[in-house]
Amino acid sequence: MKSHPHSPYGVFTGQLFQYSTNPSLIAFESSPRPASTAPPQPNCNKCILLGGLGDGPIPTPYTKLLEEKCHSMGWSLVQPILSxxxxxxGNGSLSRDTDxxxxxxxxxxxxxxxxxxxxxxHSTGCQNSIHLLKYGRKDLVSMVKAVALQAPVSDxxxxxxxxxxxxxxxLHARSLHGDEMMPRSAFWAPITASRYLSLFDVDGDDDFFSSDLTGEELHDRLGHVDEIxxxxxxxLLVAYSKNDEYVPENINKDVLLRRLVSAMNGLDHDGDENANVHDEGAVARGLMLEKSDHNLSSDDGDRDVFVEAFEKLLMIV
Known part of the structure; x- marks a missing residue:
């Protein structure tokens, strides 16, 4: 029999469960194994991993590493399938995702x-996280103690x-009704006019991280992080990749990272060019991954750096 490649992002064991019936949605939870043969006890700490456009469970090369780190800290890793x-x-919205x-x-x-x-x-999972913090139910948002944004890029x-x-x-999307489909040539996946505008138009619902937003505009979109x-x-950790292939070369990633972190720390201006994005006393801090690409597939060292930085968040919450 012809051999098949091993699961490239790792093998996971745990519980698969249905968390919604209308629509029918499932999620997978992997939990730390008990140290003895005693029955496992319910785990009260849950880390939810959200991928980007086109992703499902196991969305990134560092998923297994993240799971292992979560388990070592006493956290479960939960990977949902959303609509x-x-x-x-292509026919969804951040509001539906948050719900x-x-x-x-x-x-x-x-x-x-x-x-x-x-x-x-990861990627659009960053928009999901920011949107949920702003528009989610307050009692549930108050239970979120750590957030890591890996590759918060502008679509x-x-x-x-x-x-x-x-x-x-x-222009064509603006001429259509929101739920009408864009031409097949417009994008690599089937997409409605409303979702296309949300992702790609100025001031679209997904437009949180664009480099041309003013300090005031970034504060309007991100300032709630500091308040919460x-x-x-x-x-909150903002992790940007120096070699992210989805970021135009003319964008200064170091400057953008500083501006994003400043806005998340409640500043309504761009602040000092030398502002410290690593301030552990602030709500948000930044991390520049010097070698990696968008999903950290190009450098194992930066995967470790990112996951270890997330571990530090879990240690202080």
Whole structure:
């Protein structure tokens, strides 16, 4: 029999469960194994991993490393399937994602003994995390104690790297009703006009991280992180990759990282160019991964750096 490659991002064991019936949605939870033969006890710490456009469970090369680190700290790793997973994002929205993530959190509280949450967002999972903190149910948001944003890039700026017709597509999307489909040539996945505008138009619902946003605009989009952190003890990590292939080369990633962190720390201006993004006393801090690409597939060392930085968040919550 012809051999098959091993699961490239690791093999996971745990519980698969349905957390919503309308629509039908499932999630997978892997928990620390008990040190003895005694029955496992319910784990109250849950880390939810959210992938980017087109992703489902096991979305990144560091998923297994993240799971192992969570387990060593006494946290479970939960990987949901949302209606927006895989190609479902094309007819979805951040609001729908937030509603479904809250359903997951509520289920984990009711049936899996959850008392505290952490979130790791990759790519559009970063937008999901920021949106949930701003618009999610306050009682559930107050339970989120640590958030890591890995590759919080601008879809609006990334589309310029792959499409010469994006402005024509924007104009066409504006001419359609929101739930009408864009032409197949507009994007690599089926997508409605409303989702296309949300991702790629100026001031779209997904437009949190663009480099051309003013300090005031970034504060409007991200400033709630500081407010929540000071009320609930939330700590947040912004991890940017120096070689992220979805960021145009003309964008200074170091400057953008500083501006994002400053906005998340409640500053409504761009601040000092030499502002410290590593301030452990602040709600948000930054991490530049010097060698890696968008999903950290290009350098194992930076995967370790990122996961260890997330471990430090879990240690202080």
């Amino acid at each position: 927006s997973s895989y190609l479902g994002f 479904e993530i809250m359903r997951l959190m509520e289920y984990l509280v009711c049936h899996h003994s959850a008392e505290r949450f952490a979130m790791v967002g 609006r700026e990334s589309i310029t790297l792959s499409s010469d017709d994006h402005m024509a597509n924007i 952190g000071r009320k609930t003890g939330l700590h």
